[in-house]
Amino acid sequence: MEKPKDRDFVETVEGLLFCVVGYLHPPDRYTAYLKYVPSPDGRWSRKGTRYARVIPYYHVSQxxxxxxxLRERYPQYLFHCPVRNITVSSVLRTSVETYYHPRRRLRSILAGGAGDPLEQRLIDLVTLLSDLSGVRRGDLGVTGSLLTGSHNPKFSDIDLTVYGQAASRRLKEALIEARREDGEVQPYGRERLEAWSRSRSRRFPLSFEELMGFAERRWNYGVYRGTYFSVHPVRTDGEITEGYGDRVYRQRGVVAGTAEITDSRESIYLPAIYQVDNVEAEAPGEVEQIVSYEGLFCDIFEDGDRVEFRGILEQVSGDRDYYRVVVGAAGSSTGYIKPAA
Known part of the structure; x- marks a missing residue:
């Protein structure tokens, strides 16, 4: 049986649509956040039901x-996790009406043909990226509203998934190269980069100039035939090595400091994991990792970079004990990672 993965979707018996987060799931639940709810005023629709987005964008505060x-109407989908020692939204497996797999959905669209212009652009984009990178179509998927079939061809984006470290790296290299050329895959122009940076400056404790630096480093997005698209690396089953309960996490308060990145390979995923050394911070033990649940900080920093950070200090207990700094998780809405001055 395939393991639950980041950016899968689940639909509950009440018709709520949740997006699966990360890879740590209780045996009877899927860790996920609520994204769409049935609403007569919704802009998305499927099979006669209209949907509204519950959050305008992904951020821990949202x-x-x-x-x-959930507390008022669906308290069964809030869960105090004894492994993470925080309250998270999650869906009981017995309450799942439909589980949506990005690879299966893309395979179905490729085999059955496009049902609307957005699905046709999806087919053409996947074909182009597969040809450019050598990544098999079977290692790609589609998430977001296209996954659940609730997309609106007039305004919906294309959100792709790519599975495994090797495939993700090949696609990254091909996408960076494709955006350098004057072809169908285009990067953001200067005006759009500035608008993106201004909007993020209202969500994160980062300056406009710092965010412009992030915008120029980001590789996993583009514009294809006028439609925004994004690419999200996802672990394969074999890359999901931590079982629920293997480790226990306890928050120890807010921490800030600096560190050197020693291994950035797993930062390509969400959560992004940076191994660090030479940490300067007020912590009762050695900080070994900076972990981000906020996509802004995924695959941005490289080995040897020195970064400044603010987040939640967590004590990790399991086969061995250590500390890590978490950004973008519960209680860390003002967290960040940025190049050290």
Whole structure:
């Protein structure tokens, strides 16, 4: 049986659509955040049902806002996790009406043909990226509203998934090269990069100039025939090595400091994991990792980079004990990672 993965979707018996987060899931639940709810005023639709987005964008503060709705109307989807020692939204497996797999959905669209212009652009984009990178179509998927079939061809984006470290790296290299050329895959122009940076400056404790630096480093997005698209690396089953309960995580307060990145390979995924050394921070033990649940900080920094950080200090207990800094998780809405001055 395939393991649950980041950016899968689940639909509950009430018709709620949740997006799966990460790879740490209790045996009877899927860790996920609420993204779409049935609403007569919704802009998305499927099979006669209209849907509204519960959060305008992914950020820990927005996810925590959904807990208010869940607490009032669907408390069964809030769970105090004894492994992470925080309350998270999650879906009981017995409450799942449909589980949506990105690879299966893409395979179905490729085999059955496009049902609308957006699906046709998806087919053409996947074909182009596969040809450019050598990544098999079977290692690609589609998530977001296209996954659940609730997309609106007039405004919906294309959100792709790519599975495994090797395939992700090949696609990254091909996409960077394709954006350098004057072809169908285009990067953001200067005006759009500036707008992106201004909007993020209202969400993160980072300056406009710092965010422009992030914007120029990001590789996993582009514009294809006028449609925005993004690419999200996802672990394969063999790359999911931690079982639920193998380790226990306990928050120890807010921490800030600097560190040197020693291994950035697993930062390509979400959560992004950076191995670090030479850490300067107020911590009761050695900090070995900086972990980000915020996509802004995924695959941005390289080995040897010295970074400044702010996040939640977590004590990790398991086969061995250590500390890590978590950005973008519960209680860390003001967290960040940025190049050290």
């Amino acid at each position: 996810v925590e806002n959904t807990y208010v709705l």
